[in-house]
Amino acid sequence: MNEPATFQLPEQMSTVASEVDWLYYFIYWLSVVLFVAIVGAMVYWAIKYRERPGHKAEPTGHNVPLELAWTVAPLFILAFLFHKGFEGYMDMSVAPANAMEIHVNAKQWGWEFVYPNGGSDNELHVPVHQPVKLIMSSTDVIHSLFVPALRIKRDIVPGVYTSQWFEATHIGSDDIACAEYCGGRSKDANGDELPFAQMTGHWSMHSMLHVVSEEDFKKYLIGIGDKCAAYTLKNQACPDSIVVGEGQKLYSKKACVGCHTVTGAKLVGPSWKGIWGKEESTDHGPVKVDEAYIRESILDPQAKVVSGFPPAMPPFRGQITDQEIDEIVAYIKSLKD
């Protein structure tokens, strides 16, 4: 079942892939036969009956049975293709009841995968031979989660949940891409062109699928789980170093990295370096950057926008926990100098 890549199609890593590929190659060879027959006949006759002295065109006659035949016969092939295609599509649409649910948050321009234990990551890890249902939402525009090796793709529409499911058939990795155009940015807040490595957009929403053994997946889940959770359970304070580390992880997982640097360089949003405690001028007057302002700016970014920056940030209300906000605040604090 796990065929390697062919010239036309990538490696097969899901239960539906072999069925899809069979149908793909069936249509391919059907097309090759029809194409060769039609174009071959056309070229052969165009040469055989070329205009030359003594040769005259035969007046066109009628052949109703032939015309009916090539009008009706294709219907049978088409009905077969429709049937097989729909069958495969239904297999892709109906997730098994025991599927593990993983939430996908898509935003310009990054992915966040949220696992059943609450941990999250910007790459997708799944156990092999386990049906997985992706429940997907978008914070801004339409995206589409496309995994070539799984032969799956589904648009992610803001305002609604969409879903798709798959069962990986063997251990390995493959690319995840966004397949619905969602814009791009290659200039900073001043309109100056960014270096290529800092340009982001539709094409840069690249991530990886990692299919791992069940054992490894369990270990992975523990690894991405919140490290402070253990302390909270025991009613102990989480050590600062761990909180800052979690904040740093969220910085990339929540795609903050797309617009805010930690080096002082200006992107679409202000750099986090040295911003803590600073007096910033905003469209609603001067503001001191403290816990309250950072919290407000995450949940409702348009409330007070720092002067010189566009009101471009999507609101994170409903997509971030209080504990995560605390961790990000701790991380920003740590970047004071």
Added chain:
Amino acid sequence: MAAVDIPLIGGHEADSHGDPHANYLKAKRGIGSWMLTVDHKRIGLMYLTMVSLAFLVGGIFALLMRIELFTRGKTIVDAETYNRFFTLHGAVMVFLFIIPSVPAALGNFFLPIMIGAKDVAFPKLNLLSFYIYLVGVAIILTSIILGSVDTGWTFYTPYSVQTANSVISMTAGVFVLGFSSILTGLNFLVTVHTMRAPGITWTRLPLFVWGMYATALIQVLATPVLAITLLLLITERFLGIGIFDPKLGGDPVLFQHFFWFYSHPAVYIMIVPGMAINSELIATFSRRAIFGAFAVAMSSIGLAILGFLVWGHHLFVAGMSEFATMLFSALTFLVAIPSGVKIFNWTATIYKGSIVWASPMLYAMAFIFLFTIGGLTGLFLGTLSVDVHLTDTYFVVAHFHYVMMGGTVIAFLGGLLYWWPKMTGKMHDEKKAKIGFVLVFIGFNTVFIPQFIMGSRGMPRRYYDYLPQFEPFHKASTIGSWILAAGLFLTAYTLLEALWKGKTAPRNPWGSAGYEWATDTPPCVANFHTTPTIKRGPYDYHLATPEELATGWDEVESAHGTKPGASSSAKKA
């Protein structure tokens, strides 16, 4: 063709439009005589100039895009500029070039002649539709200069509502262009119904006219939906009414339904005229009637009707119910039937014909070659489970270019070469035209075959940068674009060169039995000196008299004492 003397009534009076018996190019002179003309032939030529310029602009965007993709990383422009390139390539090619190309340029010129009429039913409306087109072009050019659009030509919400660029002016331009399209369509419908010369019954209607008729039906019925959609988009951006934007309680997928409810029928506005030209070319250069001509005519009408019922196949992964998805897949497969009928009937026409390998015929055979690929790759996309993998990849890009460019543009070029002597009175250089054809054919396939393969391997479309495994395919595709461009420039040069260096063309240089070749070259202002009475079908080579089929090259030769510029085969009937 047998003509009886029926005096000309109404229409082009000598005082306002020049002598009805004079060459339409020379009847009146000066810029004003073109700007205010109501002669469908002159309006057709003005449209031809505009759509050719639009094709040039759209083509330059395509070349720039391909150069950017030649290497990974940044090659010539940044990401935001690239996003504008592909948006403008799509918008200019679809709205400014391909939709008006065949109907407004060649259709305007030849539809009245091919039914023996003096003009279209509403000549002034025809001129108005040209000026509306110009206003639409002006608005779109302004929006390009003012900051341009980066949404893709599909303007999908909510991105198009949120992006800061000039989406409003761009969509307003497209909105205006729609009126031009509707008026042309309406004009053609009325003309075909009311102005056919005596003897041109519906069964004797040339297939080009049938195609224009089917196209006009779609233009009149579908274009208003585009106008509604764009108006809603504009309303939403200006007034913040939640129609499509989920932040305001709207539904972004609703926009896709609206958009494709027009834009899928529009695909048939683009391809049916190409097929219509192809039927003319195949008949003339096979010297026999199109096999099953009635079925070919009806398949145009069939495509026009089916075109309204399949818009949902653009939304298979966009979030439609499984039931709707199933229904749209089934209906989509039905499109294969009329398309197949055309391909089979054209091929059967070549069988036992007398095939003239002139440049227009090369384009006609290339159309069958390329459109068959375009049609067969449509089977992959109509098949639901396979479409899930292929949709929104380069496979789709290659598929629709094989249909739109391999079909319509190839037919447009073939039609231009075919009718150029009738329109201009000058014969082009066949040798250059054939070299141009070879470059176009090789270049086109070199651009798009690699795109099929990288698409099925998982390369999504509208990407500024790509993974290393796709680089060889992108390189090949870009090199192909240069060959294609060379072929197109050579073809354009061949046509323009004919204007000042070409031999004077006789009445019927290709020896066709079609009605349009019965009149002067170039036609007189009133198209025919007397209203023709038609006694046979436009492809009845066995009924046509030797004078009707005579090319007239002998007279040209004896008059000028020179050899004609056409190929030797074109000299014989």
